[in-house]
Amino acid sequence: MATIGDVARLAGVSRSTVSYALSGKRPISDRVRQRVDDAARELGFTPNAGARALATNQTGVLGLLAEFLPDEFAPAMLQYILGVTDTARDFGYDVLLVSEADGADALQRITSSRLVDGVVLLNVAEDDKRLPVLRAARQPGVLIGMPLDCSGLDVFDLDFEEAGRVMVEHMHELGHRELILASQPAHVVDRGGAYVWRLQRAAEHQAEKRGIRLHAAFAESRQPEVGRTLRALLDAHPDATGLLLNNEAAAAALPWVLAGRSLRAPDDLSVMGRYSDEFARTFSLPYSSIESAPDRLGSMAVRHLVRRIGDDRPDEPHVVRLVSPELVDRGSTGSPGRRVRT
Amino acid sequence: MATIGDVARLAGVSRSTVSYALSGKRPISDRVRQRVDDAARELGFTPNAGARALATNQTGVLGLLAEFLPDEFAPAMLQYILGVTDTARDFGYDVLLVSEADGADALQRITSSRLVDGVVLLNVAEDDKRLPVLRAARQPGVLIGMPLDCSGLDVFDLDFEEAGRVMVEHMHELGHRELILASQPAHVVDRGGAYVWRLQRAAEHQAEKRGIRLHAAFAESRQPEVGRTLRALLDAHPDATGLLLNNEAAAAALPWVLAGRSLRAPDDLSVMGRYSDEFARTFSLPYSSIESAPDRLGSMAVRHLVRRIGDDRPDEPHVVRLVSPELVDRGSTGSPGRRVRT
DNA sequence: CTGAAAGCGCTTACAG
DNA sequence: CTGAAAGCGCTTACAG
16 A cells, blocks of 8 residues: 555655645645656555544544434435435545434544544434534534524424424315324334424414314334324324325325225325425325425535534534425315215 | 543553553553543543554444435435444444445545445446456455456345246246336446346246246336336236336336226236335335345345454455345235236 | 654554 | 553644
C-alpha cells in the first residue's frame, strides 16, 4: 500500500508538498504538481482514511441510525435510506448504517469514537432514548421524524398532523360521517413511530370538529394478521363509509379483504392511505394517498446536516421543517357508499 | 474528549498500561485494572476509531456495496441489508453502506483508503465491474449473487438454476404444457442481476427437456407498466396455463390483472413467484413461491467474511455456496386451467 | 513556492 | 506486572 511517503520519494519532494499538492491548500508550482500527480497515479495512492481522520478530526462519514423494531419489517425505510446515502455521496460523505436494537448505545459508540462527522436519526420516537445521547455528542445530528421535544434539534418530517387533518377533511367534504383509521401495529407505535400518534390525534381532533365518528385502531404489519384485523374493523363499524390507512401492509392487504366481501372502492367504501407514490407503483397499492416523500426528507436532512458540520457556530438556531402533505388521487374516494353489512 | 492520556493521568499509570488493561492483552494487577476501569468510566473514555485503525490496521467496519440501478426500486434489497448489518454487529462490526452508481469506483475508494476491513457485494452482475477491483484489493470480500467467473471469490446465492428447474418441474408434474416466465425489467437485467438469466436459462432448459413451451419475457418494476406487460403476455399466449414470476412488482400487480379479467389462481391460471415469505406477508403476495432467503444469505456471507478477515491464509480455498430453493405453497398452482380468451 | 517537524491518539514490541 | 518509546500515515503551523 502506497503511503504519502512513497509518493514523495518517487516525486522527489517532501511529504508535506505532496499533501499540499494533492489538497490544493497552498500554491504549488506546475512542475512539482505534475510530478506529484504522476507519482500518485503511478502508485495508486489513496490517503489512509484513519490517518487522515486522526490528523483532521474529520472522517467523511455520516452515521445513519435506523432502528428496526422486532416483528417490524419496514421496506419503506429503504426509501429514506437511499435518500440519505445518495445525498450524502453528493457531498462526498459515506454512510455508516447502524440498525442495531439499542440505538442509544449505538449512537454513543459511533459518536464518542469519532467514527462519524454527524448523524441522521430515522424512526424517531416521541420520547426517543437516542436524543439525550445526541444532545451530548459533539457531532451534529438531524432527525427524520419528530419527537415530543424538539429543542436543540434539527427536525425534518412529513407534517403528519396536517396529513391527519387533510384525510379527515377530504372525507368530510365528500360527505362521510363515520370513518375508520387503521395505523401501524400497537407495539411498534408504542416504542417508535411518533408520527402515528400525531396523525391519529390530529385526525381525531378534526373529526370531532366536523362531527365525524372516527374509530382509530392499530393493525399488524403482515398477513394474515392484518387482513383479519381489517375484517374485524369493518365488522365492528358497519356504518363507517371511509377507511384511512396509516400502514402500508394494511394498504396491501385491503384489496383482498374487500374482494372477499365483494366490496369496491370507492363505490362501497372510500379508502385513503399514506405512502409514497414510488411505493404505490411498485406494489400496486391502488388507493389515493398522502405522499410521504421519503427521498425528499432524506435529502433535506442530509443537506442540513452537512451545512451544520461545516459550520463553526453550533448555536446556529435549530430548525423544525415539516413537509406539507400532498394528496395523490388514485380515485379511491367518493361520496359515502352503501356498504352492505356482512 | 477524553484520550487514553487523560485516563492514564487520572489512573496514575502509563498510557500503555491503560491500553493493555482495557484490551486485556497482557496481565494487569487487579489494583491497577480497577483504577484504570474507574478512570475510563469517569471520563467516558472511548478509543478514537481513527487512531486505533491507524495503529492496528483494522477498522471494525465492513463495506456493503448495494448497487441500485436507475429506475429500479428494490425494497427487497432491504432484507439483504438487514441480514448483513445484524450479523455484522453480532461480530462487532459496523457497516458502511455504499449505494452509489459506480460501484467499482466506490469499492476502490473504500478499500484503498482502508476505510473497511472487508466488503460484501450485493446485486452481483454476471460480468461485474467490481470484481477486478475486489480481486486486487487487500481486504477480503464476499458476494451475494453469483457472477460468471467465481474464481478467487467467495460466493453466496440462492440456487437460481435449481429454482428455475423446480418451478418448471412443479408445473410439469401438475400437467402444464405451456408457461409464461416474467422476469425483472430488461435494462435492469442487462446491467445487473445475473440471477435473472440463470433462473431463466435453467427454466428454458428444463422446459425443453419436458416438452413444455416456455415464453420468457421481461416485465417492469412498477405500475402501470408492469400491469400492461402482464396483460400483453397473457394475450400473446392464450394457451399458457401457468405463469412464473421472477419479479416482485409483477407478483404485486398480477392480482389486479387477473381480477380485471375475472381470472383466478389456480382455477384459471397457475401462478408461482420467487420472493421471501416475509415479503409475501408484508405485501399480501398470494402466490406460491420459491423462498429467496435474503436474511439467511446476508448472514452466511458476513459470517464467512468475518472468518476470512481473521484468517492469515489468504489462499484458503474459496467457496461457492448455493442455498437450495424451497417451495412455499400458498395454493396458487393446480392442474391446467381453462383460461377463457379475452 | 517548498521542507523539516510536530502532533493527532492509539497499539505494541522492547526493556526492565 | 509496568513504563518509555517508536510507529501507524496523514495534515498543518512554522520557517525559510
